[in-house]
Amino acid sequence: MVIIEEIAALKTLLQAKRRMGQTIGLVPTMGYLHEGHLSLVDHAKAHADVIVMSIFVNPLQFGPNEDFERYPRDVKRDTALAERAGVDVLFMPSIREMYPQQQWVTVAVTGMSDVLCGKSRPGHFDGVATVVMKLLNIVRPDSAYFGQKDAQQVAIIRQMAVDLNLDVEIVACPIVREPSGLAMSSRNVYLSDAEREAATVLHTSLQRAALLVNAGEKDISRILSQVTEMIQAQPRAQIDYVEVVDAATLQPVEVVAQTSLLALAVYFGKTRLIDNCRLEPSEKE
Numbered sequence: 001m002v003i004i005e006e007i008a009a010l011k012t013l014l015q016a017k018r019r020m021g022q023t024i025g026l027v028p029t030m031g032y033l034h035e036g037h038l039s040l041v042d043h044a045k046a047h048a049d050v051i052v053m054s055i056f057v058n059p060l061q062f063g064p065n066e067d068f069e070r071y072p073r074d075v076k077r078d079t080a081l082a083e084r085a086g087v088d089v090l091f092m093p094s095i096r097e098m099y100p101q102q103q104w105v106t107v108a109v110t111g112m113s114d115v116l117c118g119k120s121r122p123g124h125f126d127g128v129a130t131v132v133m134k135l136l137n138i139v140r141p142d143s144a145y146f147g148q149k150d151a152q153q154v155a156i157i158r159q160m161a162v163d164l165n166l167d168v169e170i171v172a173c174p175i176v177r178e179p180s181g182l183a184m185s186s187r188n189v190y191l192s193d194a195e196r197e198a199a200t201v202l203h204t205s206l207q208r209a210a211l212l213v214n215a216g217e218k219d220i221s222r223i224l225s226q227v228t229e230m231i232q233a234q235p236r237a238q239i240d241y242v243e244v245v246d247a248a249t250l251q252p253v254e255v256v257a258q259t260s261l262l263a264l265a266v267y268f269g270k271t272r273l274i275d276n277c278r279l280e281p282s283e284k285e
């Protein structure tokens, strides 16, 4: 595995790979790697010849009172895990390398960014879209891999690729979970044992919703009230939002359809966790 910190060096290396006819897959991350990230590498390896993983904790996507400073970092461990997973090029730029001067031009996301997580994290998705756009322009991958855990992020990036005519395939990969059902996340490290245990209610409540839909329930308010009640019964949980939206446009929907996404964000102590699942009504009626 080659480790690169400079944009120019990365561009030169990838240009040579491209000239040899090799395809490039990009896995963007903020590091502190876990099985969720590594599953993205597996998906990328199935499609592309050269796997580039980026590790960059992007200041542009953190609000002033968020956890940019204390976001977990472990370069040594990440390097070993990336190499073992089969990453070919690990791109770890400094903040100065990515933002050598004030960023005068950024990507602005409208509509899709003021719902769900965007409501409580103003500016977050502009920061995500801007850094992903920069990474795509630096790496020029054939395909880029994102986790479905961050459902709003992947929907926005897909839309960015369409709206800004990007020549890249955006691939959404399934959520990887702990045996307890808790979705893997770098921020899980903030949880106390009791909070980690309590947080399993997220997956259980999503499963309850899926069961209801399977049994023929189409009324979104009834589904939402069951999910909300289950979470509220857990004293350590503080709901930020629980919503059903269209998975592609993120706009609210009134009746469950094949494209519906149940998404939630819930605080356990100071830690805000997200999770989601598709609600797929059975075909028979």
Ligand SMILES: Nc1ncnc2c1ncn2[C@@H]1O[C@H](COP(=O)(O)OP(=O)(O)OP(=O)(O)O)[C@@H](O)[C@H]1O
Pocket (backbone or CB within 6 Å): 028, 029, 030, 031, 035, 036, 037, 039, 040, 145, 146, 147, 148, 149, 150, 173, 174, 175, 176, 177, 183, 184, 185, 186, 187, 188
């Ligand atoms: N459990 C998971 N399953 C599948 N993909 C995941 C999972 N967790 C993260 N990813 C994906 O990995 C990529 C990098 O995410 P990131 O580095 O922010 O990790 P994270 O665990 O989501 O961190 P955070 O706790 O900050 O949300 C994103 O595309 C994200 O959706």
Ligand SMILES: CC(C)(CO)[C@@H](O)C(=O)[O-]
Pocket (backbone or CB within 6 Å): 028, 029, 030, 056, 058, 061, 128, 131, 132, 150, 153
């Ligand atoms: C896509 C991403 C790497 C952009 O900083 C980040 O939002 C993440 O890790 O999900």
Ligand code: BAL
Pocket (backbone or CB within 6 Å): 030, 061, 150
């Ligand atoms: N995985 C999303 C990155 C963030 O929460 O900033």
